[in-house]
Amino acid sequence: MLDRKFIVENAEAVKVNCRNRGVVADLDKLLEIESQRRAKLNQVQELNRKANEVAKSIGQTKDAGERESRKEQGRQLREEKDRCQADHDRLDQEAHVLQCAIPNMTHPDAPIGSGDHANVEVRRGRHPVRTFDFKPQDHVAIGERLDLFDLEGGSRTTGHGFYFLRNEAVLLELALQRYVLGILVGDGFTITTTPDLAQDRILHGIGFMPRGPETQVYSIENSDLSLVGTAEITLGGLYSGQTLEDSELPLKIAGVSHCFRTEAGAHGRATRGIYRVHQFTKVEMFAYTLPEQSDTMHQYLCELECRIFDGLEIPYRVIDTATGDLGGPAYRKFDLEAWMPGRGEAGEWGEVTSTSNCTDYQSRRLDTRFRTKGEKGTRFVHTLNGTAVAITRAIIAILENYQQADGSVIIPEALRPWVGKDRITPKLAGG
RNA sequence: GGAGAGGUGGCAGAGCGGUCUAUUGCACUGGUCUUGAAAACCAGAGUCGGGGAAACCCGACCCAGGGUUCGAAUCCCUGCCUCUCCGCCA
Numbered sequence: 001m002l003d004r005k006f007i008v009e010n011a012e013a014v015k016v017n018c019r020n021r022g023v024v025a026d027l028d029k030l031l032e033i034e035s036q037r038r039a040k041l042n043q044v045q046e047l048n049r050k051a052n053e054v055a056k057s058i059g060q061t062k063d064a065g066e067r068e069s070r071k072e073q074g075r076q077l078r079e080e081k082d083r084c085q086a087d088h089d090r091l092d093q094e095a096h097v098l099q100c101a102i103p104n105m106t107h108p109d110a111p112i113g114s115g116d117h118a119n120v121e122v123r124r125g126r127h128p129v130r131t132f133d134f135k136p137q138d139h140v141a142i143g144e145r146l147d148l149f150d151l152e153g154g155s156r157t158t159g160h161g162f163y164f165l166r167n168e169a170v171l172l173e174l175a176l177q178r179y180v181l182g183i184l185v186g187d188g189f190t191i192t193t194t195p196d197l198a199q200d201r202i203l204h205g206i207g208f209m210p211r212g213p214e215t216q217v218y219s220i221e222n223s224d225l226s227l228v229g230t231a232e233i234t235l236g237g238l239y240s241g242q243t244l245e246d247s248e249l250p251l252k253i254a255g256v257s258h259c260f261r262t263e264a265g266a267h268g269r270a271t272r273g274i275y276r277v278h279q280f281t282k283v284e285m286f287a288y289t290l291p292e293q294s295d296t297m298h299q300y301l302c303e304l305e306c307r308i309f310d311g312l313e314i315p316y317r318v319i320d321t322a323t324g325d326l327g328g329p330a331y332r333k334f335d336l337e338a339w340m341p342g343r344g345e346a347g348e349w350g351e352v353t354s355t356s357n358c359t360d361y362q363s364r365r366l367d368t369r370f371r372t373k374g375e376k377g378t379r380f381v382h383t384l385n386g387t388a389v390a391i392t393r394a395i396i397a398i399l400e401n402y403q404q405a406d407g408s409v410i411i412p413e414a415l416r417p418w419v420g421k422d423r424i425t426p427k428l429a430g431g
Numbered sequence: 432g433g434a435g436a437g438g439u440g441g442c443a444g445a446g447c448g449g450u451c452u453a454u455u456g457c458a459c460u461g462g463u464c465u466u467g468a469a470a471a472c473c474a475g476a477g478u479c480g481g482g483g484a485a486a487c488c489c490g491a492c493c494c495a496g497g498g499u500u501c502g503a504a505u506c507c508c509u510g511c512c513u514c515u516c517c518g519c520c521a
Contacts, residue, residue, distance in 0.1 A: 059449035074501030
C-alpha cells in the first residue's frame with residue numbers, strides 16, 4: 001500500500017497512475033475521510049492529555065472531596081476520549097480499505113497501456129528459436145508418449161488441474177531445483193525451504209486476497225491460514241514487523257515451495273496439460289534492499305532468470321509489462337516468455353518466469369523497516385521477487401524444445417548430472 | 432499431549448497501583464582530559480503517530496488483545512511465543 005501522507009500530498013499523480021493501470025479507486029472519498037480522521041486524532045490526543053493531567057493531580061491531592069470531584073472529571077474525560085477514539089478508529093478503518101485498493105506507483109520507463117500489444121519486448125535469449133523438420137508436438141502428447149504425466153490420475157484423486165509427474169518428469173523436477181539452487185548459492189543467495197501455508201495477514205501484506213469470491217488461494221477452514229500461491233508470500237513475510245540494519249542489505253533469499261492457486265475464472269486452450277495447474281513446485285528469489293538499490297536489483301534478478309534459461313538452452317524473450325497488466329504491488333515487472341513450439345498453430349511464447357520490483361508497497365503493509373546507522377528513525381525496505389524456476393512451465397519448455405523426430409526428448413546438458421541420462425525414450429511395451 | 436518457569440529499551444537485568452519522566456550495568460553517540468588512544472569524568476540517546484520553519488511540544492508503546500481503576504509495566508482474563516522436564520513421533 002502507498003503511504004497515506006504521500007497519497008494526500010500527491011493526489012493528482014496517484015489518480016493518473018490509477019487510470020494508467022486501469023484501477024478504479026475512490027481517491028476523493030479517501031481524502032475526505034482522511035482529513036476527518038486527522039481532526040478526530042487531534043481531539044483524542046487533546047482529551048488524553050487532559051485526562052493524564054487530572055489523573056496525575058489526584059495522587060498529590062490530600063483533600064477527600066477534591067479527590068472525588070477530580071475522579072469524576074477524569075471519568076468524563078476518558079469517556080469522551082473513548083467516544084472520539086471509536087470515531088477515529090472507524091474512519092481509520094474506512095480509509096485503510098480505500099487505501100489498500102490503490103496500486104503502487106509505476107516506474108517511469110514502464111510502457112503505458114494494457115493488453116499484449118502494449119507490452120514491450122526488451123530482449124531475446126541467447127538461443128534462437130529452433131526450426132523443426134517435423135511437426136512439433138505439444139507437451140501433453142510428448143508426456144503421454146513418454147509416460148511422464150498422469151493427468152487423469154490427478155483428476156481422479158484430487159480434481160481437474162492436478163497431476164502426477166511420473167518417471168523422468170520426477171527426475172526433471174528435482175534436477176531443475178538442484179540446477180537453479182546451485183546457481184543461486186553461487187550468487188550469494190541464502191537458500192531455504194519454506195512453509196507451504198501462511199497467515200492471512202501475511203497474504204494480505206504481499207497483496208493477495210485470501211478468502212472471498214475473488215480469492216486466488218485456498219484457505220484452511222477454522223484457521224487464519226491459507227496455502228501459499230508462491231513462496232514470495234512466506235519470504236516476504238519473513239521479516240514482518242522487523243527492523244533490519246542497513247549494513248545487512250541487500251538481503252538475497254531463495255525459497256523452494258509448493259504453490260497452490262485456485263486459478264478461478266481461467267479457462268481455455270492454455271489450461272491444457274500442466275501449463276495452468278492448481279499445484280506446482282517453484283524456486284522463488286526474494287530480495288530486501290535499500291530504496292536506492294531496488295532498480296539495480298531488479299535488473300539483476302531479470303538477468304539471473306535469463307542466465308538460468310540460457311543455461312538450459314531454451315529460447316525466450318523478455319517483456320517489460322505495461323501498466324495495465326501490472327498487479328497492485330508491482331512498480332515494474334519483467335516476464336520471461338519461453339518459446340513453446342507445441343503451443344498453438346505454430347508455437348507461441350509462454351510465460352515461464354517473472355520478476356517484480358514492489359518498492360515499499362509490501363514492506364509498508366508488512367511493517368518491514370531498516371535503520372541507517374547515525375540516522376534517526378527508520379524507513380521501509382524495498383522488496384523484489386523473481387522466479388528462479390517454476391517446475392511445470394520449465395518442463396513444458398524442455399519437452400517441447402528438446403523433442404526429436406524419433407519421439408525422444410534430449411535432456412538439457414545442464415540437468416544431466418541429476419537426471420542421470422541424456423535422453424528420454426519411449427518405454428518398451430509391457431516393461 | 433502433560434507439568435513447571437518466563438516474556439521490560441541493542442543486550443543483561445530491577446520495578447509488583449500514583450515520586451516511572453522505567454533504576455542500574457554493558458554496549459552506543461557527543462564532549463572534557465590526552466601528542467593520539469585507553470581509562471576516568473560529564474552529557475545524550477528508542478520506536479510510531481500528530482503539531483511546528485526550527486528549537487521543541489503533545490499522544491501512544493514494558494509480547495498481543497480484552498478487563499478493573501480517576502490512574503496499570505505493576506491487578507484480573509484470553510491468546511501467542513520462548514525455555515526446562517516427561518510422554519509420543521518421522
